[in-house]
Amino acid sequence: MDNGASSYRRFLDGDDKGIAEIVENYKDGLILYLNGYVNNVFIAEELTEDTFFRLLIKKPRYSGKSTFKSWLYAIGRNVAIDFIRHNSKQLNTPIEDMENYLSEEQSLERSYIKEERKIAIHKALSKLSVDYRTVLWLVFFEGLSNKEAAIVLRKNERQVRNLLYRAKRSLKSRLEEEGFAYEEQ
Numbered sequence: 001m002d003n004g005a006s007s008y009r010r011f012l013d014g015d016d017k018g019i020a021e022i023v024e025n026y027k028d029g030l031i032l033y034l035n036g037y038v039n040n041v042f043i044a045e046e047l048t049e050d051t052f053f054r055l056l057i058k059k060p061r062y063s064g065k066s067t068f069k070s071w072l073y074a075i076g077r078n079v080a081i082d083f084i085r086h087n088s089k090q091l092n093t094p095i096e097d098m099e100n101y102l103s104e105e106q107s108l109e110r111s112y113i114k115e116e117r118k119i120a121i122h123k124a125l126s127k128l129s130v131d132y133r134t135v136l137w138l139v140f141f142e143g144l145s146n147k148e149a150a151i152v153l154r155k156n157e158r159q160v161r162n163l164l165y166r167a168k169r170s171l172k173s174r175l176e177e178e179g180f181a182y183e184e185q
Contacts, residue, residue: 004068012059023052026069028112030076037080047083051076124174132167139164 004022011018027048034051035044054060054075062071125133138149150160 004072005062005064008055008062008068011055019052019056022055022072026072027052028115029069030073032109032112033073034076034080037077037084043083044080047076047079050079050083054079120175120178121171124171124178127174128167128170131163132170135160135163136167136171 004025007018007021007025009018011022030048030051031041031044034047035041038044038047051072055072060075062068066074125136128136135149135153138144138152139146144152146157146160146164149164150157153160153163155163
């Protein structure tokens with residue numbers, strides 16, 4: 001079941017935390033998506049708010065024929081098209097403001113991509129064996145040295161080094177199976 005769908009169902013049943021979860025999980029991606037229509041990140045933010053407002057007020061029916069995300073993005077698209085239709089005159093924006101918009105847009109996009117990468121890594125980690133997940137967590141997320149991880153795991157350093165090597169290979173394999181794209185350095 002789509003997490004957004006269950007949150008929306010809870011919202012419809014009177015749990016306001018459901019709509020808060022939807023906003024938290026889909027806000028950044030929806031802003032980037034709508035920015036593709038209006039080419040202005042600030043207007044895209046307003047359109048995103050309008051999309052969530054539409055969920056709050058109109059409470060449209062979600063049939064489940066598509067993923068919740070695609071349904072929500074379709075609503076956002078309709079909001080953007082309505083905006084464009086009503087504001088068809090070209091907005092004359094000074095070049096200095098356009099540079100600020102572009103900078104803000106790029107920053108938001110980087111932040112969103114970084115968050116999506118974190119989610120993909122955590123999902124892949126959860127599919128690894130306990131030993132692999134633990135050694136990766138201790139070394140990369142907690143910042144322990146191999147020696148410190150060996151103490152925690154009650155292994156010698158060589159065992160931790162080997163375990164870490166196999167864990168990284170396994171994680172890389174999982175990520176590649178899921179289509180994870182590595183960041184260019």
